[in-house]
Each structure stands twice: as structure tokens, then as C-alpha cells.
Amino acid sequence: PRIVVLISGTGSNLQALIDAIANGTLKADIPVVISNRPNVFGLERAANAGIASKVLALKPYTNAGKTRTEYDSDLARLIVDAKPDLVVLAGFMHILSPTFLNQFPTTPIINLHPALPGQFDGARAIERAFEAYQRGEIKHTGVMVHRVIQEVDGGEPLVVREVEIKPEDDLAALQARIHAVEHVILVEATNKVLSEIASV
Numbered sequence: 001p002r003i004v005v006l007i008s009g010t011g012s013n014l015q016a017l018i019d020a021i022a023n024g025t026l027k028a029d030i031p032v033v034i035s036n037r038p039n040v041f042g043l044e045r046a047a048n049a050g051i052a053s054k055v056l057a058l059k060p061y062t063n064a065g066k067t068r069t070e071y072d073s074d075l076a077r078l079i080v081d082a083k084p085d086l087v088v089l090a091g092f093m094h095i096l097s098p099t100f101l102n103q104f105p106t107t108p109i110i111n112l113h114p115a116l117p118g119q120f121d122g123a124r125a126i127e128r129a130f131e132a133y134q135r136g137e138i139k140h141t142g143v144m145v146h147r148v149i150q151e152v153d154g155g156e157p158l159v160v161r162e163v164e165i166k167p168e169d170d171l172a173a174l175q176a177r178i179h180a181v182e183h184v185i186l187v188e189a190t191n192k193v194l195s196e197i198a199s200v
């Protein structure tokens, strides 16, 4: 199966997928990695793995007075051209519009989000969980991979994992603990969706 991976930054979750393919725990190919930001380390990870990559940044569109909808339809075309069986948003920091999602009526799109369902949707989820913990509002946080629908981070969870927060944690310690869990559940969720596709 062909997995197109979308990134925006470091690409540690992309790396988890690359490593899982290399060690046989994920039976798939990644024909292309697409980033919405240039010069991010995730692009180096793709290159090091011999995976083609493309950058489609939003800025040139806004600078040219173009709309996000035009951006999203161009992004969708890039992905469609790669003929994916599955699209994985791995640390992809861009909200996809109905224009984009309408291009993929049957192709599953999944997203990694470093929080529990319904908690801390959107950006800076880990920081917001850490602050909520310090205010005594939560005892732990978590990570999930969910199906992508129009509502941001609102799709059906595929894999959810709780992550403890320790009193001695600083933000970096919590982020490291969360990222380690991300790398595991992203591979689990990808395998889960691929097995669903295979069984159709």
C-alpha cells in the first residue's frame, strides 16, 4: 500500500513510519512526503530514506492574493497524483478545508494529535495540557490518532494512549514522553487502517 505523509517540521513521526517500514512492522511504501514548510528537518529525513519530497507552502498563495481554497486544491492534487491508499498527517500544522477533504471521498486520512479526544484540540496541545496540569485541572494527558474530518481534531479516534504527567516534569520532559508515545501509536494506527483497507 502507498502512504503519502504530510509534515510541517522535525518529522520525528515521519521517521517512525520510515523505521517501521525498514524493520518490517509496517508493510507499505511512502512514494512522497509533502511539507507545507521549506527547509524543515523532516525533508532531510525523507531524503536520507530515499523518499521523494515536495514543498507546497501557503505563503506564496497568500502573497499572491490567492485563497486557502486554491492552496488546498493544489495540495490535494499533489497527493492524488501520488495515488495514495492512505494519507497520514504526521505533525502537519495546517487545517484542511472541505475543498481538500472532498478530493478524498474514499481515501482514509489520519492525523496524529498529542492530546486525548476532545481535550486541547488545535495547536500547542502539549503546552496547554502542561499548564492545565499545573493548575490542577488534569491528572494526565495523552496522544491519539484519529480520522480526519472537517472538525479540527474531531474525527473518530483510531488509537488513544494516556500519558502520565509527573510532578517533577518540566515541559520538555512531558514533550519527550508524549513524542515517544506518538511514534508508537502512529505506526499502530497506520497498520490498523491498512488492515481495514485490505479487508474491504
Ligand code: GRF
Pocket (backbone or CB within 6 Å): 007, 008, 009, 010, 011, 012, 013, 014, 042, 090, 091, 092, 093, 112, 113, 114, 179, 182
Ligand atoms: C508532534 O507533537 C506533532 O503532533 C506536532 O508536532 C510534534 C512533532 O511532530 N504537530 P514531528 O516531529 O514533526 O513529527
